[in-house]
Amino acid sequence: MAEIKNNITEIKIPRRNILATIGYFVFWILLFSILAWAYTGADIRFIELFKYSNNILILMSGFFPPNFYDWQNYLSEMVVTIQIAVWGTFLAVVFSVPFGLLSSKNVTPEWLRQPVRRLMDIFRSVNEMIFALLFVASVGLGPFAGVLALFIHTLGTLAKLFSEAVEAIDPHPMEGIKATGATHVEEIIYGVIPQVMPLWISYSLYRFEANVRSATVIGMVGAGGIGLILWDAVRSFEYSSASAMLIIIIITVILLDLLSAKLRELFT
């Protein structure tokens, strides 16, 4: 027994660095101060959420039962929404190839890369909803405005993802191709593209999923598809029709997500 006791006293628990401990507390203090600072601005009223929960229940009950009377119309608008996403994503993928390469450190010189990157930052930081508003104003109401909105925003996102894939490649094969006397473009076609292809396909499919979801929303500002009629239904208090549309949207999105996940598995 005595020996065991001795062993225990000899074990030293390593002490955490004092700076790390201070940093730990500073982190939590900072986090709580930020939350407190944002509390009033964000108009947080949890109590009222409970007090008026009845209203929410009444509103919700309007959604049931869903009214599928006009289902053919909903379905055809859902198809339009998917078609918007298909073209928006397609255009974005096509343009992301050059713009992605132009924003990659290992293939593009600094003077060209920086402006291209900043342009992509702008495309990415503005929400597709806002682009949709702009394009509705310029090319008129309808799906084409939605396609353009998705295209520009997705281009910003995909170009960044594509360039990250390019920057992560193994540089050795590129050097091997360069050493045969190939041009820089040939280095990219033969040395870079085969390496990034699986990731690029995977990112593109993922963005397509996201774009189907976004396409339902941008319809609300007049950019076509099911979002447009959903917004009309909500504004005219036809909650049971809106609920039918929501069910169609949810099922479609789930099915497409599953399909795209299966496809992505093939490429990784």
Place this chain on the structure above:
Amino acid sequence: MEQNNSILEINNINKTYKNSRALSEVSFFVEKGEMVGLIGSSGSGKSTLLRLISGLIKSDKSGSYIKVFQTFIQKNGTINSGIRKIRAKIGFVFQKFNLVERMSVIKNVLVGALSRMPFWRSWLQIFTRSEKILAMEALQRVNIDKYALQRSGTLSGGQQQRAAIARALVQKAEIILADEPIASLDPEASRKVMKILSKINREDNTTVIISLHQVEYALDYCKRIIALKEGKIIFDGAPEELTVEMLHSIYGSEFNETGTCDEGYECINISRKKKTAIKNIKKDLTEVKAYI
């Protein structure tokens, strides 16, 4: 040495990386059809030298130049703007093979033909029948033609290195620079690769410059040895002129016959390896002498 017949001329090359000198005042000539072994311990400047010859890196600005086929590759630290055309005739074989693993073996080899193709065909990846035949012939020579349509990443290391040599063959390279081509391979695969390189050297009269960490291979396959130490040439001559004393100075304290050294276990291990190397060299030398 008759300067005008040289296929490669290196004159007074210096190369400095940040603060450390990789090469200093390196000069030598190589004639057409030579098989040169570059030896030296790691960090002696072998890779740097080969990369300089291919114009993949620049030398220091010190009145130096490198000429291949009587044309400047680089002069005073400025690379010739027409480097691509010259490089097309220089095959480069790397330690890590530098193939595109997700591309088929034949396409990797066809890359060697890119410099002769019009850009639209190369960008659209359209190869003619004769280019494909050339690639298949090259693959047959290195004996991996049956894997032509497989992804190169699925091949073994030795096979990948042979594919890289086939790429140089499709280039119709007149010089092949090989940077530690067998450092990542097992002994059997190493022998195969060395045999192929020396066969190409003999049959096509292609100049081969090959850097090797293992002295045995250099002695077995090269008719001329250039030894580098700390960026300087300390030996340039036939393998039979290479003495054990010379090897001592090439590999420094690493090359220790007594097998003991102050720096501990790892060092002893290294010197054991070197001891077997010495034995091999002695054996080779007696063989060479017997042969002569």
